[in-house]
Structure formats: structure tokens, C-alpha cells
Amino acid sequence: MSTDLRDLYQEIILEHSRNPKNAGTLDDPDGRATGNNPLCGDRIILYVKLDGDRIKDAKFDARGCAVSVASASIMTEMLIGRSIAEVRQEHKRFADLLISKDDPCLADDDELSALMGVREFPARLKCATLPWEALVAAVDGNETDVTTE
Ligand code: FES
Numbered sequence: 001m002s003t004d005l006r007d008l009y010q011e012i013i014l015e016h017s018r019n020p021k022n023a024g025t026l027d028d029p030d031g032r033a034t035g036n037n038p039l040c041g042d043r044i045i046l047y048v049k050l051d052g053d054r055i056k057d058a059k060f061d062a063r064g065c066a067v068s069v070a071s072a073s074i075m076t077e078m079l080i081g082r083s084i085a086e087v088r089q090e091h092k093r094f095a096d097l098l099i100s101k102d103d104p105c106l107a108d109d110d111e112l113s114a115l116m117g118v119r120e121f122p123a124r125l126k127c128a129t130l131p132w133e134a135l136v137a138a139v140d141g142n143e144t145d146v147t148t149e
Contacts (some may be wrong), residue, residue, distance in 0.1 A: 009117030012074075016114075018067035022076035024059045031141050035134030037126055040065070044072055046134040053084050055139065060131060067124050072131035073117055078111045084139045089130045098125050107112045 026047035035044045044065035049057040058080050060072045079087050094112055097104050098119055106113045118128045126148040133146045 006117055009114055012114040013066060013070040014123050015069035016073040020069050020073035022059050025061050026057060026059050030139035032143060033137035034145045035130040036145055037130055042068060044068060044131050044134055046138040048138045055080050055082055067118060067127040067133045068130050071128045074111055074114060075131055081103055088136060091136050093131060095129060
């Protein structure tokens with residue numbers, strides 16, 4: 001990855017962590033799940049409102065690092081309005097991209113591009129996936145906690 005691209009990705013992550021989109025809570029959510037990273041003690045609570053099989057709204061309440069907050073912000077921007085099946089597909093695509101040995105070939109407008117910089121920091125992969133695990137659990141209607149370990 002070029003230095004320019006790495007700088008751009010870091011800039012996007014910092015911007016999302018400083019000004020996260022969809023931070024907060026939802027009253028009377030259809031799904032709610034907590035993601036915990038026991039290694040650092042961080043946690044993120046995901047709330048979803050559904051409209052049939054689509055995500056009508058999603059918010060998150062995070063006590064986490066810049067990567068986890070940015071990932072939650074980018075994820076909620078991407079997935080509000082999408083179907084539950086698409087949420088699962090995008091979660092799998094994201095997880096596969098993070099651990100792939102191949103260079104990711106993503107379209108310029110692919111929202112996941114900004115999070116690909118995390119691939120260079122294996123210790124932070126779980127920070128990036130934490131909100132996604134929680135969202136998948138929330139759309140399943142689980143009130144239970146999910147954990148990175
Ligand atoms: Fe705790 Fe990133 S350091 S989630």
C-alpha cells in the first residue's frame with residue numbers, strides 16, 4: 001500500500017473517530033447487542049430498528065479505540081437501509097478482506113476501502129470487527145453479548 005493511500009485511510013479513520021456518524025442510542029430497538037473486547041476492556045453497544053427485513057436505523061454507544069469507533073461509524077453509514085441478508089454478506093466480505101493475503105481490489109467508492117489500512121496492524125483487526133459482530137447479533141435479535149475472544 002502506498003504511503004499516500006495509507007495516510008488517506010488513517011485520515012478517514014481519524015475523522016470518523018472524532019466525529020462518528022450514528023453515535024448514540026435508540027429507544028425501543030428491535031435488536032440490541034453488546035460487543036466486548038476482553039483484551040482491552042472496550043465495549044460497543046449496537047441498537048437497530050428494523051422495517052421488515054431492512055435496517056431502518058442503527059446507532060452505537062462505544063467505549064472504544066479510534067479504530068472500533070471509526071469502524072462502527074463507517075459500518076452504520078453503509079448498512080442503514082440495507083437488508084439483513086446484505087448485512088450478513090457485508091460482514092463476511094469485510095472479515096474475509098481483513099484476513100486475506102491478497103491485495104484487496106475494491107472500487108474507489110467502496111466504503112470498506114477506508115478500513116483496509118487496518119490490515120497492516122493485525123493486533124487491531126478485532127477492534128475493526130467488534131462493531132460488526134455486535135450488529136450481526138443485534139439484527140438476529142440477540143440481547144446477548146458477543147466477544148472478540
Ligand atoms: Fe479496544 Fe480497539 S483497543 S477495541
